[in-house]
Amino acid sequence: MTNLYISGYRTYELGVFSVKDAKVDVIKKALKQEITSFIENGVDWILTSGQLGVEQWAVEVVEELKIDYPEVQQAIIFPFLEFGSNWKDENKLKLVELQELADYTESTSHQPYKDPSQLKNHQQFLLEHSNAALLVYDREFEGKTKFLYEAIQKKQENSSYECRLIDFDQLQNTIENETE
Numbered sequence: 001m002t003n004l005y006i007s008g009y010r011t012y013e014l015g016v017f018s019v020k021d022a023k024v025d026v027i028k029k030a031l032k033q034e035i036t037s038f039i040e041n042g043v044d045w046i047l048t049s050g051q052l053g054v055e056q057w058a059v060e061v062v063e064e065l066k067i068d069y070p071e072v073q074q075a076i077i078f079p080f081l082e083f084g085s086n087w088k089d090e091n092k093l094k095l096v097e098l099q100e101l102a103d104y105t106e107s108t109s110h111q112p113y114k115d116p117s118q119l120k121n122h123q124q125f126l127l128e129h130s131n132a133a134l135l136v137y138d139r140e141f142e143g144k145t146k147f148l149y150e151a152i153q154k155k156q157e158n159s160s161y162e163c164r165l166i167d168f169d170q171l172q173n174t175i176e177n178e179t180e
Contacts, residue, residue, distance in 0.1 A: 002042065002043060002044050002045060002131060003043070003044075003045045003046075003047055003129060003130040003131050003132075004035070004038050004043045004045070004046050004047065004130060004131070004132050004133070004134060005047045005048070005126050005127065005130035005132070005133045005134070006031070006035070006046060006047070006048050006054070006055060006058040006133070006134045006135075007048065007049070007051070007054060007055055007133070007134075007135055007136075007137075007145060007148055008027075008053065008054030008055070008135050008136030008137050008145055008166070009053050009054055009136055009137065009143050009144075009145060010051055010052050010053040010054075010143065010144060011052045011053040012052075012053075013053070013143040013144065014027075014053065016053070024057060026171055026174050026175055026178075027054065027057055027136060027166075027171065028057050028060065028061050029174050029178070030136070030166045030170060030171055030174045031054070031057060031058055031061045031134075031136070031166070032061050032064070032065065033174075034134050034164060034166060035058070035061060035062060035065060035134065036065060036069075038132065038134065039065065039069050039072050043072070043131075043132070044071055044072055044073060045072075045073050045074065045075060046058065046062045046072065046073070046074040046075070047074070047075050047077060047126055047129065047130055048074070048075075048076055048077075049076065049077055049078055049079055049083075049122065049126065050076045050078055050083060050084065050095055050098065050099075052087075052091060054135075054136040056094065056095075056098055058134075059074060059076065059098045059101055059102065060098070060101075062074045063101045073103040073104070074101070074102050074103055074104075075102060075103065075104040075105065075106070076098065076099060076102045076104075076105045077105075077106055077107065077108060077122070077125070077126060078105070078106070078107035078108070078122075079107065079108055079109060079113075079118055079119050079121075079122035080107055080108070080109040080111060080112060080113045080114075080118045080122070081107050081109065081110055081111055081112050082112045082113070083095075083107060083113075085112075108121055108122040108125045108126075109121065109122070123147070123148060123151055124151070127151060127152065127155055127161070131161070131162070132161065132162035132163065132164070133148075133152055133161070133162070133163045133164070134163075134164050134166070135148065135149060135152075135163065135164070135165050135166070136165075136166045136171075137149055137165050137166070137167065138165070138167035138168045138169075139165075139167070140167075140168075141168065149163075149165075
């Protein structure tokens with residue numbers, strides 16, 4: 001295994017509207033534990049698409065992990081050209097900062113957004129170019145990640161693609177372990 005695709009809930013799906021929200025720290029801690037495990041088992045590239053929320057927090061976590069694992073690299077693969085251009089200024093700025101942390105950035109479509117097929121093609125590209133996925137996703141609380149999770153399940157019918165979920169129970173355990 002060499003490439004890990006990380007995704008999950010968007011900020012608004014989690015009710016996170018500030019970087020100082022305590023939920024962000026919990027999610028980052030859980031991500032750090034799982035990503036470390038993947039790296040120690042041979043992952044050397046982390047792939048995200050730069051979405052607000054879990055994907056952006058994962059980029060920050062990987063950057064921290066590079067201190068102990070300098071061999072790990074990360075790529076941000078956008079679904080289309082000009083991704084994030086319609087976001088608020090502070091979110092655009094954050095995306096630029098994260099791009100500077102990435103070892104590689106590209107977009108699967110070299111055109112601005114025109115239709116949903118670009119998103120489907122992007123998802124397919126990332127699944128084809130990764131060996132496993134790590135999702136912050138709970139099947140009982142669907143969000144946009146549901147579509148990726150379903151695509152992964154379909155991929156697993158014909159391959160040994162690994163998918164680990166960080167669900168709300170695991171996040172709760174992370175909080176409890178922190179307070180002990």
